[in-house]
Amino acid sequence: MACEGCTTAPQLNFDFSMAFQPIYDAGAGRVWGYEALVRGMSGEGAFEVLSQVSPEQRYRFDQDCRVKAIELASRLFPAGENLMLSINFMPKAVYEPAACLRATLLAAKRRSFPMSSIMFEFTENEEVADTAHLTNIITEYRRHGFTTAVDDFGAGHAGLGLLVDFQPDLIKIDMLLIRGIDTSPARQAVVAGIVGIARDLDITLLAEGIETEAEFRVLRAAGIRLFQGYWFAKPAFEELPPVWSDSVTVRP
16 A cells, blocks of 8 residues: 555655654663654754655655664664664654554664564654544554554643543653652653552553753662663763663673
């Protein structure tokens, strides 16, 4: 089955690559996986890269990001470590879920990268009016064994209403709810509520944007196991940075 984007999307007129930021599993004391973050060829940030993407190129860019992330991860990930690769995707760039997965599936097959080691995350900051379409995307991705995640949860368009329509495998709590949580009873109460909802719906939680040990300690005590942020490691261009935690350098 063909889709509009597959047949009409123009090629990109610029190059890009990926940086990788680790996701730390505090329960296991090891790296759980890495998020692939788009970067310019000289390390320019995501905003500078995305500003070059025209509406007509959105589908092609989304597809090329997936392939680039898988190709780099297959080269960088240590063999036998069972690490997750987190890839951002744009729901509005997916026309027909099954057809739009072809490039991803081919890249994974070509690199012998396990489907079960790929997590697709979409940001709550991208307004999705057609929740049925998003549900179809999630259903198709799960059918292939991919993990699904909502990024920036708590600071975007949908909020808790998103969880009524469908339940992802993982939620990444936005840094706006994390920053200074050790001194904010209000943030602690909101996060405690999210922890309870996630537990009832069998959804894994990840706290992103951790910048201090105090933030980490409060969130760990709240029952969160997965963490990401500068306190553990900054993204590294086409490399896997070591993780700093509890005064110990942790590698995958």
